Amino acid sequence: MISVPQALDTVLNQTFVSAPETVSILEAAGYVLAEDVHSDIAMPPFDKSTMDGYALKASDVAAAPAILKVVGVIPAGAFPEFEICSGQAAKIMTGAPLPKGADTVQIVEKTAAAENGRVKILEPVAPGKNISPQSEIIGLNEKVLSRGTFISPAVIGVLAAVGKSEIKIHRRPRVAILVTGDELVEIQQKPQAGQIRNSNGYALYHQVRDCGALPQPLGVAPDQREALRTKIAEGLQRDVLLISGGVSMGDLDFVEEVFKQLDVNIFFDAVNIKPGKPTVFGKRETTLVFGLPGNPVSASTIFEIIVKPALRKMMGHAQVHNLRWQAIAANNFDSRTRRDNYAPACTYFNDDKIMTAILPSKGSSDILTFARSNSFAIVPGEVQKIKRGEPVEVVLRDEFWKSNSKTGRAA
């Protein structure tokens, strides 16, 4: 049995970043850049007025109020060919290029109209005021974005500004999801004696999708070697195959046996973690294969802790690991296992402290407690009891950011 960090290392060592693909800027958000991006222009491309006002020479208004002759009007989008001489000003709009000869802009609020095409400048203004100099934001040919950058809407704005309508990204891995078990029935059915509904297929579908990969459900396979072989062979055609169930020690747990028949190279089949000990990881050619335990909380936990970092690596993320924080236990907790316990927890801010309430869970089928959690509290195998106020390491899930009302103050 290997430790969680060893399992994660093994998986990440076998995981490679997906080949680049080109997508349109309208499709690009949510991917990771597979290229460095340089700017084909300077930004701003000229000395630009950042306010509506009058372009002028600062020395002309040092003893303001002063009257200047208005020699032109410069709207945004125009390019002034004339030059400002001493005693002159040009009316200028936000975003318009500064005319030659002017070295500052006085805002319109500090001016007043005067007779005969003149303007009264009410206050002095320092040279360079209300001007964004050429290249202030981005220089010509400057590298503006690096490979590995997550493409947020703000990054899309930069890509558009520097002229990239098509972008090289790392493609999303296609993740086959196969659930196994003779006891499983679909959502629409009322389970009869001995049956349960297939919940893992749906939870895993969304876990895959939430981290940016493409879920491809393969349906439910019964606990029979032949049927499993057909489905698993189909799943091996994808980038990743996730299987739930059939990996424990039961008489009908055939998944690992079928992996071997299909030449899947097995790297480990047990991890020192609770929940989720009977986790299988293998590879055939370039396909990563994960056999997850059938218990729903185990399957989802192993996905978060071991599968998700691999998917992030495939998608080119610079940061593949889950966020881990040091928190303070908000309650006492009995671990009741010698394995590293990844217990469902609710992590939150209390003033400047990060607190975590380790939830009392009824175990690896307690989907309700799991759904109320937003993180895992890690209680190492050698620790049996956590006391309120003691430090605990937590792994944050997306739920921490998305659904916890106590996570912070308004910005």
Ligand code: AMP
């Ligand atoms: P297994 O790992 O196949 O021994 O399954 C362990 C437990 O998880 C059993 O109680 C199964 O009924 C349950 N289980 C297996 N697959 C699913 C599933 N797709 N959805 C919900 N529970 C499941």
Ligand code: MG
């Ligand atoms: Mg089963």
